Amino acid sequence: MEVSGLRKRFGRREVLRGLDLKFAPGRITAVVGPNAAGKTTLIKSILGLVRRHPGDGVIRLDDLELNGDCAYREGIGYMPQTAPFPEQLTGREVLELVVGLRGHPADLDRELIERFALPAVLDQPVRTWSGGTRQKLNAALAFLFRPTLLILDEPTAGLDPLASAILKEKVLRSPAEGATVVLTSHLMSEVEELAQDLVFLLDGAVAYLGPVEGLLHQTGETRLERAMARALEAAAR
């Protein structure tokens, strides 16, 4: 996937100022940066949740230019930051709805549903679920359709350590299962654990793009957290 010249402003605030990046196929890329750097806006632009106007740049997915048509989302699995489910529906109904919208594909990846022990709670309304349980279904939905592009926005936020480990293990396995992964995180330990490539956003522009080790070399640090802080200090000067 390739993004070139991507811009976005909300009112007078310029959130993305001409991003040029490439997500290498079959790799795990972490998008990091301080709050309000434009991480979520970048993700939402790729998903078409945030609209682009002519002149706002181009997003290409496998040579297909995204133009507002929705069919390309067939190949995307998205896990938003907070689990978005209608409160009154049961988990099973949410699942059925999404599966139905995708046209009932036969080959579903139900691994996370089973490993998160979701079948036991699927028949209760979502409103009675804890935040962690919702987050589990949220994660399971992203993997359900064997996507070729996985987009995970703060995937482990709100998950208990066990669930978090299961999810991370699943993420690490997905390139082998044919997926390109893009994730955001504020936890540098998690980024070090999962990601091979790094996109470092700062004030809506790309401050670093390349392999994770590259940033460590560049700043002479051994830990990503320190390296990020260094880069931020350098940018402030």
Add this chain to the structure above:
Amino acid sequence: MNLTLRVLSSQLRNVARSRWVIGYLLLLLAGTTLLLRFGGTGERALLSLLNVVLLLLPLVSVMFGVLYVHNAREFVELLLAQPVARGSLYSGLYAGVVLPLAGAFLVGTGVPLLLQGGDRGYLVHCGLLLAAGVLLTTGFTAMAVAVAVRFDDRARALGLALLIWLVCALLYDGLVLLVASALADYPLETPLLLMVFLNPVDLARVLLLMSFDVSALMGYTGAVYQKFFGAGGMVLAFAALLVATAVPYLFGRRWFLRKDF
């Protein structure tokens, strides 16, 4: 099954389980039954019911419409990440709120009215009342949905929706009266008729009053209206009520298609 219907069916289940609509249905059932029982004969009860329809229906529609859209925001985000076109999602969303509201009104008001029974004229009036009520519901729900799509801030959206209700249900009448008294020396029939057409609540009120044969109470203007609504005016009035649904619906759709989530 197409996408709109899928969205609709899951939203219907979602709405049906929130107790709002059931409460609304019970309120209408109880109110109509009481009016019919203690409000005098059929036609007089219909007149009292008319006022309930004209005030309560738009109010419930705007409130429920705004709250519903804001509550569905996360649901919308979930679906927009799926291969779903925004247009289908919007129509499913709108139908998901307007059908329960209109259904609750039809059942809550229609069933007691029909159980009461009456002559043919009474049934025609009931039919007109129910039709006008449904059109008011679709219109004010469309306005509320459009406002809620446009304004993410719940307080602001609710405030604006209430303002629309206040203007249409109460203030507009005062404005018409002001114009009428200030320009009493001029022939105002046609301008007033035009003004009535611009506000769905007024339009529904005049339409129903005319058909209920109480226009004699309205003096000369009433006679003008009577002449107008007797003929093709009735059709025109219903067409105008349909426009009052279509215009906000299309605006809401346009905003929805361009919205950043």
